[in-house]
Structures are given as structure tokens and as C-alpha cells.
Amino acid sequence: MPCQGKGQHGKNTCYFDNTLSIFREIDNKDKNNKQLSGLTMNRLLRFPWWVLFLLTTLSFNTIAKPLVFGNGSEPGTLNPFNYETTSDSTVISSLFEGLTYMDKNYQILPAQAESWTESEDGLIFTFQLHKGLKWSNGDALTAHDFVFALRYCTNPENAMVRSQSLKDLHMKNVHKVISGDLPPEKLGIRAINDHTLEIQLDKAVPYRLSVKLRTLSAGM
Structure with missing residues (x-):
């Protein structure tokens, strides 16, 4: 209304x-x-x-967490065959792993190699690599990568500081390869297959080959 x-x-x-x-x-x-x-x-x-x-x-x-530690100074290089300082080696040892490693009791244990054998004359060492080894990008890591790395290390064109370690080891033909008298392909290392690596020496050394190879990695 x-x-x-x-x-x-x-x-x-x-x-x-x-x-x-x-x-x-x-x-x-x-x-x-x-x-x-x-x-x-x-x-x-x-x-x-x-x-x-x-x-x-x-x-x-699932997110990758950073590893933080004091290093004193910035590393001069991350090339495992060309470092000279402690600052370099501290970082490099966290990035690369050799065929073997030394534990806190100074025992040589398998790293990228799961086992190895030595010939009776002490001139040939054969390493069996772990199956399924991979680079950080997911590519397969094989014995051929170790061959490439050590040839790179001893190539005189690259002048790697750590090639001296291979001289101390008396790896076969290492002196002639580093001096340029022989090509890197003549260095005493070969891949028998993807998982088997053979290293040859010019003469038997009084220390274990595994001790020296704890610092030799395939990473470049």
C-alpha cells in the first residue's frame, strides 16, 4: 500500500x-x-x-643444499691436474674423486674403483670401476674418461702441474710423453672396456700404486 x-x-x-x-x-x-x-x-x-x-x-x-666451509681464499683453479695451493686442493677434493681414497687411519680404500689387481712384477695394475658411475650432468663415467684425463694431463701443450705425480709414479712412457718425444696415446694407460682400466709402469715403485692414484680422477 x-x-x-x-x-x-x-x-x-x-x-x-x-x-x-x-x-x-x-x-x-x-x-x-x-x-x-x-x-x-x-x-x-x-x-x-x-x-x-x-x-x-x-x-x-629435494632441493640441493649448498656446502659451506671456510677456505681462506678463493681457489686459483678448479682443474684437478693444475692446482698448486691448499685453497685449490680443498675445493677440488670436494668436487672430484679418484680411483681410491685414504681414510682417517691412512688405509687405501676403493673410491671410483671397486677393486684392483697387481701383476707379479708390479708393473701392471688393473682397476675395476663401479657400475653406474655418472658425471654431475648424468652422463656415464667410464674407463675411457680416465684415459682421456691422464693423456690431457701429460700432453706438453697443456703443461699441467700435476703431471709430475705421474713422473713420480713412473707410468710407462710418461717422461717421453711430457717432453714431447712421444704422443699422449703412448702413455701407459688404456681402457680394456667401459669398466676396466689398466695402468702400466716403466718400473716397480716401492710404494703402492693405489696411494698415488688416490689423487688421479677423470674429471677435467
Whole structure:
């Protein structure tokens, strides 16, 4: 029914009635919104948040974590055949692994080689590499990589500092290869197959070959 009354100041009361209707409508919508908000909150409270926490934790655990240690100064090189300082060797030893390694009791143990044998005359050593060795990019690491690395080390064009270690070892033809009298292919090392590496000496040395080879890696 249309509003016909007058207010105290002679204004049509329909103005006030319409205003009250607007406020009632707003109030009803607000109540409905609160009910919806309550339902949403109940659903949130019932959500298994531990699942999200677990997934987040697992994802963080799969992220590579940096190795932090004091090194004194920046390394001058990361080439395992050309380092000279302790700052170099500290980092390089964390990046590369040799055929064998020395434990805290000074025992020589297998590293990239799982086993090795020595000929009766002490001139030939044969290393069996672990199966499934890989570079950091996922490529397969084989005995051929060791052959390439030591030929690179003794190539006179590269002038690697650590080639001296192979001289001390008396690896076959090492002196002539480093001097340039023979090509690197004549160095006393060969890959019998992907997992078998043979190293030959010019003469038997009084120390174990495995001691010297703990510093020789395929990484370049």
C-alpha cells in the first residue's frame, strides 16, 4: 500500500520507510555472508593441513643444499691436474674423486674403483670401476674418461702441474710423453672396456700404486 502519511516536519514518511527497507536488505545480505564465511572457515579448519606441510617439507628436502666451509681464499683453479695451493686442493677434493681414497687411519680404500689387481712384477695394475658411475650432468663415467684425463694431463701443450705425480709414479712412457718425444696415446694407460682400466709402469715403485692414484680422477 502506498505511503500517504506526513512526518513531523511535513515530509513524506515513504522516504524513511524506503531507507529502512534498504538497511534491512543490507543486514540480511550481511547475515548471509557471515553464514557463508562460517561454512568456508569450517571447511578450512577441516582441511588436512598436515598433508600440505608434508608436501612442502618433502619439496624442500629435494632441493640441493649448498656446502659451506671456510677456505681462506678463493681457489686459483678448479682443474684437478693444475692446482698448486691448499685453497685449490680443498675445493677440488670436494668436487672430484679418484680411483681410491685414504681414510682417517691412512688405509687405501676403493673410491671410483671397486677393486684392483697387481701383476707379479708390479708393473701392471688393473682397476675395476663401479657400475653406474655418472658425471654431475648424468652422463656415464667410464674407463675411457680416465684415459682421456691422464693423456690431457701429460700432453706438453697443456703443461699441467700435476703431471709430475705421474713422473713420480713412473707410468710407462710418461717422461717421453711430457717432453714431447712421444704422443699422449703412448702413455701407459688404456681402457680394456667401459669398466676396466689398466695402468702400466716403466718400473716397480716401492710404494703402492693405489696411494698415488688416490689423487688421479677423470674429471677435467
